[in-house]
Amino acid sequence: MTVLHLADEGEAADLAAFLSRLLHYDRSAAVRLQAAGTALAVFGRPPSFEVLAIRAVRLAKPYEDGLAVTLDVTVSAGELLESVDESAATAAVPGAVTGPPWAGVLPPRSGWRAEPGLPRPDALRAEVGAAVAEFRGRTAELAPELRTRAELDRIGREIWSRTVGQTPLPVRAAHAAQSLRFLRPGEPVALLSSGPWLRLRTPYGSIAVRRAGLGALGVSVR
Missing domain, CATH: 3.10.150.10 (DNA Polymerase III, subunit A, domain 2)
Structure with missing residues (x-):
């Protein structure tokens, strides 16, 4: 072993x-x-x-x-x-x-470059917090007969697909970074790109996501 x-x-x-x-x-x-x-x-x-x-x-x-x-x-x-x-x-x-399908399609190991427009770490965390509060508020206001999985998913897609600051990064990526404790107060954060991939990098880990509409171009299949 x-x-x-x-x-x-x-x-x-x-x-x-x-x-x-x-x-x-x-x-x-x-x-x-x-x-x-x-x-x-x-x-x-x-x-x-x-x-x-x-x-x-x-x-x-x-x-x-x-x-x-x-x-x-x-x-x-x-x-x-x-x-x-x-x-x-x-x-x-x-x-x-x-392995699940995602395990065969990983971000590239090299070719990353810095992307501008990412808010400061405290502003980024505040943006995530505002999105979470909006989701909770909108779903709480739904009448019981309208609180279906389809409607909750629709609201979630609308909120989490929004982009962060002046970047193409979806809010769900920053939310994932905070939920996994990658995004912490006072710690630096950077946004990188390589082909269709975006990568939110912190000292504690990274979140990678493919930009919408770019398909599998540039994806590393290993």
Whole structure:
């Protein structure tokens, strides 16, 4: 069994917290792991937001016992969480699972450039808060016979598909970043683009989403 040696207990705790948040939205969540050298990228897709969440984890060494220097596998998020040993700063990689469709289509590894127009972190968090309040207020005002799943989804699509500031980033991406605790007070945030992909990057993780209307152009299928 492949054992990942994480850089320290903090990295192990952060990985466990990220997996727990993904499982909060989907108890059967899968994650794709990609590692090379001492860097591990963990990709997940919380279904409520229709985005890719990416958590970077530092490794103390690639793998134990001289195993391969690269790793690329899709596994159960729950099984991976159960294998995390925070005190030892290790995680055992579970057996591979049949990956969901999103796991075969990931953002590119390079070619990212900065996008202008993103609000400051506090303004970005305030924009997310206002969108959440609007959604709650509008749904609460619905008459009981109109409070259907279709109507709730319609209101949600209208609000979360709006763009942030002077950027093409949908509000749902910033909402996902805040819900997964990537977006935190006082911490920097940047918006990057590569082909059809947009990436909201923070020190705690990234949210990636494809821009509407650009199809699969430039997508990395691995």
